Amino acid sequence: MRNNIPATSTVLNALLRADFTTQWRNRRSVVLVFLVPLIILMSWKGLVDKLGGAFVLSICITIGLTAIGLMGYTNSIARDRDKGIFQRLRVAPLSTWTIMVSRLTVQIVMILALIIAVFIVGFYVDKISLTPAGYVFGFTMGLVGSAVYLGLGQMIAGLIKNPETVSATTRLVYFAFIMIGMFGELGMLGTEVQAIVRWSPFGSVKRIVSDSLQPAHWTIQSTQALLATIGYAFVFSLLGIKWFRWNTK
Amino acid sequence: MNHQSHTPILEVSGLHVYYGNFHAVNDVSFTVNAGEIFGFLGPNGAGKTSTLSAVEGLLKPRSGNISVAGFDIHKQPLHARANMGVQLQATSFQPELTISEIIGLYAGIYGAAINHEQILSILRDIKLEDAAGKRFGQLSGGQQQRVSLVIATIHDPHLVLLDEPTTGLDPQSRRQLWERMEAIREKGHGVLLTTHSMEEAEAVCDRIAIIDHGRVVAIDTPEALVDHYRHDPEVISVSRKGKITLEDVFIGLTGRAIRS
Numbered sequence: 422m423r424n425n426i427p428a429t430s431t432v433l434n435a436l437l438r439a440d441f442t443t444q445w446r447n448r449r450s451v452v453l454v455f456l457v458p459l460i461i462l463m464s465w466k467g468l469v470d471k472l473g474g475a476f477v478l479s480i481c482i483t484i485g486l487t488a489i490g491l492m493g494y495t496n497s498i499a500r501d502r503d504k505g506i507f508q509r510l511r512v513a514p515l516s517t518w519t520i521m522v523s524r525l526t527v528q529i530v531m532i533l534a535l536i537i538a539v540f541i542v543g544f545y546v547d548k549i550s551l552t553p554a555g556y557v558f559g560f561t562m563g564l565v566g567s568a569v570y571l572g573l574g575q576m577i578a579g580l581i582k583n584p585e586t587v588s589a590t591t592r593l594v595y596f597a598f599i600m601i602g603m604f605g606e607l608g609m610l611g612t613e614v615q616a617i618v619r620w621s622p623f624g625s626v627k628r629i630v631s632d633s634l635q636p637a638h639w640t641i642q643s644t645q646a647l648l649a650t651i652g653y654a655f656v657f658s659l660l661g662i663k664w665f666r667w668n669t670k
Numbered sequence: 671m672n673h674q675s676h677t678p679i680l681e682v683s684g685l686h687v688y689y690g691n692f693h694a695v696n697d698v699s700f701t702v703n704a705g706e707i708f709g710f711l712g713p714n715g716a717g718k719t720s721t722l723s724a725v726e727g728l729l730k731p732r733s734g735n736i737s738v739a740g741f742d743i744h745k746q747p748l749h750a751r752a753n754m755g756v757q758l759q760a761t762s763f764q765p766e767l768t769i770s771e772i773i774g775l776y777a778g779i780y781g782a783a784i785n786h787e788q789i790l791s792i793l794r795d796i797k798l799e800d801a802a803g804k805r806f807g808q809l810s811g812g813q814q815q816r817v818s819l820v821i822a823t824i825h826d827p828h829l830v831l832l833d834e835p836t837t838g839l840d841p842q843s844r845r846q847l848w849e850r851m852e853a854i855r856e857k858g859h860g861v862l863l864t865t866h867s868m869e870e871a872e873a874v875c876d877r878i879a880i881i882d883h884g885r886v887v888a889i890d891t892p893e894a895l896v897d898h899y900r901h902d903p904e905v906i907s908v909s910r911k912g913k914i915t916l917e918d919v920f921i922g923l924t925g926r927a928i929r930s
C-alpha cells in the first residue's frame with residue numbers, strides 16, 4: 422500500500438525533458454553565448470594565416486566554453502536556487518545528484534553544439550580544415566576543458582548566494598578571462614603576464630584545445646597543460662560541491 | 671471520525687531545529703494518523719514551516735526522530751519522501767515551463783506515469799483546462815494554489831503536507847480546497863496543514879496543535895481545546911463576546927503581542 426521510489430532513469434528522464442525545454446525557451450540568451458566566439462572567428466578570418474588555424478579555433482572554443490560554464494550554467498543554478506525551484510524538487514523522492522546531472526547534461530550538449538559550430542564556421546568562413554584525428558581529439562579536449570569552467574561556475578555559485586551578484590561576478594570573470602587571456606597570450610601585456618596566462622585556467626584550456634586540433638604538435642608542454650587543466654577542474658569542482666548550498670537562507 | 675484508523679502516518683518526536691544559535695523548534699512531538707486532518711496553528715515565526723521543513727528533509731534538525739509511513743526520514747529519506755506530497759509555503763516552478771509541462775515533470779519524478787490526455791483531465795478537474803499552455807506566473811494566486819495542490823497529490827501519497835494552502839484564496843476556492851482535503855482524508859490518507867484561520871481549523875481539522883516560540887503548547891480536537899480552556903483566566907480575559915471560541919483559546923495561550 423506504500424508508494425514506491427521511482428526509478429532513477431524515470432526521474433532523470435523527467436528532469437532532462439524539463440531542463441532541455443527550459444534551455445530551448447531561453448534560446449535567445451543561448452544565441453548570445455554562441456555569438457561572441459563565432460563573431461571573433463569570422464572577424465579573424467584575415468589573421469588565420471598569421472596565427473594559424475588551430476590557434477584561432479582554440480581561442481573561439483575556449484571563449485565559448487567560458488561563456489557556457491560561467492554564464493549559462495552558473496546563472497541558471499543561482500537563479501533557480503533563489504526562486505525555490507530546487508527546494509520544490511528536493512522534497513521529491515529523488516537523489517539531489519540527479520538534479521545536477523540533468524543540468525550538466527544540458528550544458529554538455531551545449532558545449533558539443535558550440536564546438537561543432539566553431540568547426541563548421543571555421544571550415545566554411547575561415548577555410549580552416551583539420552585532420553579527422555584533429556577534430557576528434559579537439560572535441561575530447563574541449564569537453565575536458567569545459568570541466569574547468571563548469572567547476573569554476575559551481576564554485577562561484579557556492580561562494581555567492583545572491584543571483585544578481587553571481588551574474589555580475591560571472592560576467593566580470595568572463596571578460597577578465599577573455600581580455601587578459603587573448604591579449605596576454607599574444608604577448609601584448611609583456612612576457613610575465615604571458616607566462617601567467619599560459620598556466621591560468623584560460624591558458625591551459627586554450628593550449629590543450631589548440632594542440633589537440635593538430636595532434637602531431639602535441640608535446641610534453643601540452644601534456645603539462647592537460648595536467649594543469651585536470652587539476653583546475655578537480656579543485657574547482659571539489660570546492661564548488663563542498664561550498665554549494667541548496668537554499669539561499 | 672470513522673475514517674480515522676489511529677495508524678500513525680507521520681510521527682515526530684523530540685524535534686529540535688536551530689538556525690545558528692536560534693532555537694526555532696524546541697522539543698516538538700506529535701503524530702498524524704491515517705485518515706486525519708491535522709492542523710498546525712501558531713503565530714508568525716512560531717516554527718511551523720521549520721517543523722515541516724524538517725519533515726520534508728529540507729533542513730537537518732539538531733535532534734529528534736521523524737518517520738513517514740514507517741520510514742525514518744534520515745535512514746530512508748527517499749522512501750519517506752515517496753510517501754509524502756508537499757505544498758511549500760513559497761512554491762516556485764520553472765518559469766519557462768507551461769503548466770502541463772510542470773505537471774508532467776512532477777509526475778515523472780514521483781514515478782506517476784501519466785500521458786498528455788491525463789494531464790488535461792487533471793487540469794479539467796481543477797477547472798484550469800485553459801491554463802495547460804500558460805506559465806505558472808501567469809496564473810492568479812488561487813489558481814497557482816490549485817496547481818501546486820494537484821502536484822502535491824499527483825502520486826496519491828499517504829501523507830500530504832500543506833503550508834498555509836488557503837492563504838489568499840477567495841471563499842469559493844477555500845471551500846473547494848477543504849473538500850479536496852476531506853477527499854484525501856476519505857481515502858484514509860493523512861493531511862498536515864498549517865493555517866492562521868481558526869475558522870478553517872474548526873471546519874476541517876480533526877485535531878490541532880498550537881505551537882508558540884518553537885514549542886507545542888496544546889494538542890487536541892478543536893472542541894476539546896475550547897472545552898478544556900473554557901475556565902482559563904487568560905482565555906476568558908481575551909474573549910470578546912462572552913462565548914469562548916477557538917481564537918480566544920489561541921490568543922489566550924500564545925499572548926496578545928504581535929510577533930516580530
Ligand SMILES: Nc1ncnc2c1ncn2[C@@H]1O[C@H](COP(=O)(O)OP(=O)(O)OP(=O)(O)O)[C@@H](O)[C@H]1O
Nearest residue numbers: 670689692694712713714715716717718719720721
Ligand atoms: N533560514 C533561516 N535562518 C534563520 N532563521 C530562520 C530561518 N528560517 C526561519 N527562521 C526563524 O525561525 C523562526 C521560525 O520560522 P518559521 O518559518 O518556522 O515560522 P512559521 O511558524 O512558519 O511562521 P509563519 O506563520 O510566518 O509562516 C522565525 O523566528 C524565523 O525568523
Ligand SMILES: [Mg+2]
Nearest residue numbers: 718719720759
Ligand atoms: Mg511558515
